Amino acid sequence: MFYTYVLKSTKNGKRYIGQTSKDVSHRLNEHNIGSNAWTRINGPFFIVHFEEYPSRTEAIKREHFLKSGQGRKWLDEKFPPKAGQPLADIILG
Structure with missing residues (x-):
């Protein structure tokens, strides 16, 4: 199986969109430990969506x-900027 996934930075709210053949949670961990320059600067991340x-x-x-522009619009409508916060953020306010 292959996955397309959307991550969101807890640091600045930026999204990262990627695809992988690995387990999505494993890939999230790779991003959070800084496996590439962009995610190292903008992380940590949490999973917003995957398919x-x-x-x-x-x-x-x-x-x-x-x-794409249409895809970003779809993501904004389906997952408004404040949606998809980590559960701890919602509980702790």
């Missing part, structure tokens, strides 16, 4: 859509 696909081609296609 499963049978092929890498389909996962990449969806990743490209989510990075």
Whole structure:
């Protein structure tokens, strides 16, 4: 299986959109330990959304859509900026 995923920074609210063949929680951990420069600077992250696909081609296609203007609009409508906060943030206010 392949996944397209959306992460959100707890530091500045920026989104990271990617695709992987790994378990999404494993990939989140890689981002949070700074596996690439952008996530090292903007992390830590939490998972906002992910989707499963049978092929890498389909996962990449969806990743490209989510990075487009229409895709960003879809994400903003489905997951408003304050939506998807980590549970601890909601409980602690």
